[in-house]
Amino acid sequence: MSALLAEIERFYDAVPRQRADAEDHGPLTLFVRRGDGWPYYARPTLGHRGPLSAEHVAAVRARQRELSIPEAFEWVLETTPGLDAAAEATGLRVRRCPLLVLRGEPVQPALPKDISLSVITAHDPDLAAVQAVAHVAFSALSTAAGPAGPAERDAAAATLPAGYVAVWHASLVEGTMVHAAARGRGGALAGPLCAGSYQHAQDVAEIVGVGTLPAARRRGLAAAVTAVLARHALDAGIRTVFLSAQNDDVARVYERVGFRRVATACIAEPPEQEERVPGLEP
Known part of the structure; x- marks a missing residue:
């Protein structure tokens, strides 16, 4: 794992903890939101290096159903390459999205005068x-x-x-x-x-x-x-x-x-579940 992706992984683990409780499920951590707002998801446990199977994903999905929260998982493909196959084996749909990092100074585009x-x-x-x-x-x-x-x-x-x-x-x-x-x-x-x-x-x-x-x-x-x-x-x-x-x-x-x-950001959810938009709510 590159130093940049390791830095992003630490960020991904830290941010939900501001408004959610973290449940340990072995190689996966489920973030359960405290109070109102957009529900969180499960992610690979920070620093976990062992195998990650469909059984691990299925166990977290059962817990999400028990809590009546979306069956959603988010991760970086290059950091946790086996999770996509494990998620798909349980029937989840995996979306793969470009993950981009700012290089240098941002370019401010010109806008209409109105x-x-x-x-x-x-x-x-x-x-x-x-x-x-x-x-x-x-x-x-x-x-x-x-x-x-x-x-x-x-x-x-x-x-x-x-x-x-x-x-x-x-x-x-x-x-x-x-x-x-x-x-x-x-x-x-x-x-x-x-x-x-x-x-x-x-x-x-x-x-x-x-x-x-x-x-x-x-x-x-x-x-x-x-x-x-x-x-x-x-x-x-x-x-x-x-x-x-x-x-x-x-x-x-x-x-x-x-x-x-x-890199590639992945989101997994049941096909019938409405698509998540990461970060839509704080």
Whole structure:
């Protein structure tokens, strides 16, 4: 394992512990969220070097069903190469996503004059709308433009569960997450149009949940928000900034900002279970 991937593994183990209890299941660790918010997953146990079998995966899945939480697993393929076969042997679907690391300084793309960029504060009047952008964006997981826009965003903002809103606000107050948004200054595409975040631990930051309303796509907003977050992380003293892309098309967006593919992030879940978007919620 390279030093870089070892650093990312330590980060992956540290971040969920901020809001979850860690259950030891031999070669796998199940993170069980405390309170409201997006549920966590199981990961390879940090430092485990022994075999990992389908029986290990099946045992954790049984525990997840017992707790009524998603049967979800996340890991880095190059770090734990046997887990994909073990997961698939239990009937899980494995998605393989590009994992990219920032090399050098982030490139801030030019934006239309009617767009502003900002880091979000806990007192932002658009807080619910910014949070709702991700829910609308990830309901249409392709990168194609579509009709869903500010009206759908505002409708989603009005129905966000109170617990999710509280956790998101707490992440801002505590500084465990940093959020940024691109906003339209007026007209049909007014207000938050694209949003993203980064979570950090041990001088490592992961940019997560970058999503654009379908009606505002193809304007460079995701790249711009990603660059703002990367710049903020570096200015805060973060040494390593990385992210996982949904697919190769999305990875190319991040490559324009200065990210380079170094590994493969895997997500395993039952075929009938709704696709997880890592980091959508803090």
